[in-house]
Amino acid sequence: MTLSAPTRLNSLRGFRPARFAHREPARPTVPEGKVIPFPSTEGAHAQYILMVEFTSPDGRSWQAVGGGDTLPAAIVFAQDSCPTDTTWQPIHWNDLYAD
Secondary structure, three states, X not given: OOOOOOOOOOHHXXXXXXXXXXXXOOOOOOOOOOOOOOOOOOOOOOOEEEEEEEEOOOOOEEEEEXXXXXXXXXXXXXXXXXXXXXXXXXXXXXXEEEO
């Protein structure tokens, strides 16, 4: 069995389909040799991404990823991802990403 799929070439990277070969090549969006600075993080607000482990009163456990501007908001976000048939209490979390 053979799978054939059309490909889409990115003209911003200098690729042109054969039907456009007679036109001038694509130009890069940044002049060659110019360095683009990384945006400053000064003044940016913090963001937390956590892996939170929860337990239920009947002894079950659940893990969920949560994110938010504050640690409590990230935990609540993860708690909202838990099954709704019981209550879940956070018992442990690991930072996956934090500013």
